Amino acid sequence: MYDAHGRQIDYMRVSIIDRCNLRCVYCMPDTYQEFQPFEDLLSYDEFLTVLRAAIDLGITRFRITGGEPTVRAGLVDFMRRVTALEGLQDVALSTNGLRFKDLAPELYEAGLRRVNVSLDTLRADRFREITRWGDISDVVAAFDVARAVGYDPIKLNAVVMRGVNDDEVFDLVEFALEKQVKVRFIELMPLGTAYPWAAERWVPTPELIERLGTRYDLEPLENGAVRGYGPADYYRVNGGAGVIGFISPFKEHFCQACRRIRLSADGKIYPCLAWETAAVDLKPALRRGAGLDEIRLLLARALEIKPPAHMFEEYQADELKRRVMSRIGG
Ligand code: SAM
Ligand code: SF4
Numbered sequence: 001m002y003d004a005h006g007r008q009i010d011y012m013r014v015s016i017i018d019r020c021n022l023r024c025v026y027c028m029p030d031t032y033q034e035f036q037p038f039e040d041l042l043s044y045d046e047f048l049t050v051l052r053a054a055i056d057l058g059i060t061r062f063r064i065t066g067g068e069p070t071v072r073a074g075l076v077d078f079m080r081r082v083t084a085l086e087g088l089q090d091v092a093l094s095t096n097g098l099r100f101k102d103l104a105p106e107l108y109e110a111g112l113r114r115v116n117v118s119l120d121t122l123r124a125d126r127f128r129e130i131t132r133w134g135d136i137s138d139v140v141a142a143f144d145v146a147r148a149v150g151y152d153p154i155k156l157n158a159v160v161m162r163g164v165n166d167d168e169v170f171d172l173v174e175f176a177l178e179k180q181v182k183v184r185f186i187e188l189m190p191l192g193t194a195y196p197w198a199a200e201r202w203v204p205t206p207e208l209i210e211r212l213g214t215r216y217d218l219e220p221l222e223n224g225a226v227r228g229y230g231p232a233d234y235y236r237v238n239g240g241a242g243v244i245g246f247i248s249p250f251k252e253h254f255c256q257a258c259r260r261i262r263l264s265a266d267g268k269i270y271p272c273l274a275w276e277t278a279a280v281d282l283k284p285a286l287r288r289g290a291g292l293d294e295i296r297l298l299l300a301r302a303l304e305i306k307p308p309a310h311m312f313e314e315y316q317a318d319e320l321k322r323r324v325m326s327r328i329g330g
Contacts, residue, residue, distance in 0.1 A: 062088070217238050
């Protein structure tokens, strides 16, 4: 399936809940309570209808995310039904890791093989400052359990913030090499609570690559050379000791290479993370029992309105503040 700008769209991020058991400083205010009532969220049956329709259109790779997907009851059974979908090529989970160590064996048994765990720091006190109350040992355990259970690939996602955790990028790489996971550094985006301070905390990827290059031999890998269809550019470390990825939303070609759409927990398709206004609401159709044909048409409509680029630079402050990643589906 191609959008109006000729990009092949084959990947959907599916947020199954907007709630979270953390309040990371760049994602949600600590007092954030504007969560959607449970009845407004799609049911698992409704999600599966959308996924079925998406697969029919060639969108065959999914990432289950949130909010924090592991806080929604019934995740394991849902995963079992997702992995059984005919035509599905790939499904992965994004998690903050707090509950993953307990769920990892059951999710694996339900067919999940790929997991991304967010971890921005290796220091317990800093972790608590960034996440507001998380216990880092739960997240470290998530990597160990994921490895022991057999997940592959396991990715560590770290948002890099100047003056907050950018002094730890080498430590994070060493941790990832030791745990045999792929580390991906994400540029901070000026969304939600990260607006406006993201501008002064932002560490551009080229600067980070230069810094890491002072210690490691970094060799760019062709896109697709490592398993993954996300937006990261990957580099081989020291001839093959590991792989580092960089996710750079401000890079010139980031949007041209975009092959994804997002489904929010309340059933809206967001063709672009940054355009909250351009959304197609699937819930009314799902709730009146629309068939796959109608859902397919609505999905096709979402691809038609997918904008060419995010244009973060041109937004007004109130627009940026309103965009909470956990709601749109990070
Ligand atoms: N709760 C899960 C987690 O933290 O991995 C999944 C959802 S979370 C919204 C997905 C990713 O978005 C996380 O890696 C998080 O660090 C990232 N994120 C949230 N707000 C961000 C921002 N303002 N800039 C860059 N990345 C952000
Ligand atoms: Fe929760 Fe993930 Fe947002 Fe942190 S980044 S508050 S873990 S949804």
